[in-house]
Amino acid sequence: MTGPSPIGRVVSDIVAFGIPGARTPELFAPDPVEWEALRLQILAQRLTGLATAYANSGWLKLEDEQRERLHVDHRDAMIWSIYIEQKLIRLAVLFDDAGIAFGVLKGASVAHTAYAEPCLRSFGDVDLLVRTTDYERACTLLDANGHVRQRPEPRRHFEVRFGKASVHKDPTDNIEVDLHRTLVLGPFGLWIRPEELLDRAVSFTLGGRQLPRLDDTAMFLNVAMHAALGSETPRLVPLRDVAELAAGSELDAQLLRDWCDRWHLNGVLRSVARQVRERLGVHLPMLLELERLTVAASDEKLLDAYSTKRRAGGMATTALAAIPGMRAKAAYVWALTVPRREFLRARMPSDAAYRRRWRRALEGVRASQGSARG
Amino acid sequence: MSASTFRRSERALWRRSGADVLASLPESADVHFLTGGAGALWLALDEPGTVEALVDDLAVSFGVAADALATDVRLCLEDLSVMGLVERES
Numbered sequence: 139m140t141g142p143s144p145i146g147r148v149v150s151d152i153v154a155f156g157i158p159g160a161r162t163p164e165l166f167a168p169d170p171v172e173w174e175a176l177r178l179q180i181l182a183q184r185l186t187g188l189a190t191a192y193a194n195s196g197w198l199k200l201e202d203e204q205r206e207r208l209h210v211d212h213r214d215a216m217i218w219s220i221y222i223e224q225k226l227i228r229l230a231v232l233f234d235d236a237g238i239a240f241g242v243l244k245g246a247s248v249a250h251t252a253y254a255e256p257c258l259r260s261f262g263d264v265d266l267l268v269r270t271t272d273y274e275r276a277c278t279l280l281d282a283n284g285h286v287r288q289r290p291e292p293r294r295h296f297e298v299r300f301g302k303a304s305v306h307k308d309p310t311d312n313i314e315v316d317l318h319r320t321l322v323l324g325p326f327g328l329w330i331r332p333e334e335l336l337d338r339a340v341s342f343t344l345g346g347r348q349l350p351r352l353d354d355t356a357m358f359l360n361v362a363m364h365a366a367l368g369s370e371t372p373r374l375v376p377l378r379d380v381a382e383l384a385a386g387s388e389l390d391a392q393l394l395r396d397w398c399d400r401w402h403l404n405g406v407l408r409s410v411a412r413q414v415r416e417r418l419g420v421h422l423p424m425l426l427e428l429e430r431l432t433v434a435a436s437d438e439k440l441l442d443a444y445s446t447k448r449r450a451g452g453m454a455t456t457a458l459a460a461i462p463g464m465r466a467k468a469a470y471v472w473a474l475t476v477p478r479r480e481f482l483r484a485r486m487p488s489d490a491a492y493r494r495r496w497r498r499a500l501e502g503v504r505a506s507q508g509s510a511r512g
Numbered sequence: 513m514s515a516s517t518f519r520r521s522e523r524a525l526w527r528r529s530g531a532d533v534l535a536s537l538p539e540s541a542d543v544h545f546l547t548g549g550a551g552a553l554w555l556a557l558d559e560p561g562t563v564e565a566l567v568d569d570l571a572v573s574f575g576v577a578a579d580a581l582a583t584d585v586r587l588c589l590e591d592l593s594v595m596g597l598v599e600r601e602s
Contacts, residue, residue, distance in 0.1 A: 190530060209530050216527035216534050217543050223525045227538040257527045345538040346523035 145172060149179045153374045154418040155192045157381045161419035167199035183374045184260040186212035191258060215260040225313045226264050227345045236279050241267045241339045243318060243360055247351035251342050252382045263314035269333055270298050273319040280306040280315060289484050292477035300470050302327050321360055322367045324453035325440055325460035330401045354387040355394055366410040367444045381414050384424045405433035405441050516600045518589050519560035524597050535597050544595060550588050
């Protein structure tokens, strides 16, 4: 088994930089070709702040021109972060005036409360969590205030029953607003009770305004779920978020265990803890403890739907496991196999793709019936 | 002016970018780029202070005599106050 490439290693060390329990970095002085490759990774993973701190520490030896390039990249990232925070404050006023309770997820809330300095944590959009009962009203509010929903839902009210979030964008500022009613897609997003997380909201100060966010334990759960389930291969900044909160926050271990038991999350937390250790080289007692969690075989199988089987429609089919009752399951399958025209126009570029979707949904029904019998 | 205490506005949205600072207000279309002495002054405002205290602080940081900085610090505080990024308490 080969280790990571020199670029991969230094990227991991940048992400882990400053976390207690991180391995000792290796000195790296990139040649021009390596620098270009490294810079692309730094930009793609939004690591300019951590990379700047890492370079300042001396572990990354940059030529003057490379250092200046990183400085400009970081400045651009910080300007965008400030624009997003301005947007967040405008949205907070809007939601408060409309009486819609919300919590800021990830991004600004993590940067300002979990990290030593917000400049270490870049972000690209706004993520807000609202109660399911407020979700459609919040969509309408955004629509009435110049935002354009980026993708229609397959059937009316699909998201409040089965979905996770919708993306809204105001063409005048081009900032995406991810409006969530739960934290992730698929069965784990349906099993959790986001309202319980919102009930524990605390606040942080931004631009002189108090904004609601998840408390540290709920924030940890959110970043862990996002890291483990948000993409086929966990992105590095969400893993850093997990390590940052595990290292520096007062988490309610009993509550976390309770959520894990009730919401089938042992496998999610075990997986993310292992990823932090393997990919970032960070050893934290709290995460090592999570690696010892016992996971039901059925939950373990569901995790595959978010990783290896993600592109094969794994989440759409496994979500059936978390939808109670045959009528609801049928409504879910019907919405995905026979969606509205607007949804098709946005999602299905060809008839062949549409037919593939049919096939997958039917396979999902069969798989679900099979597991129910088993 | 010398008896006043200066502090960062609570409304300021800002980030460090190396030795420089980017700062704005929630309703502002502009993000101000505070370089060199202006950036250092902003960071010195971690603790609110009088002009004299800030000048002394920066003089130590830059290794120069306080007199050499006093005028620049006053002017910079004036500019930051006009921008709304810094508030003055008499």
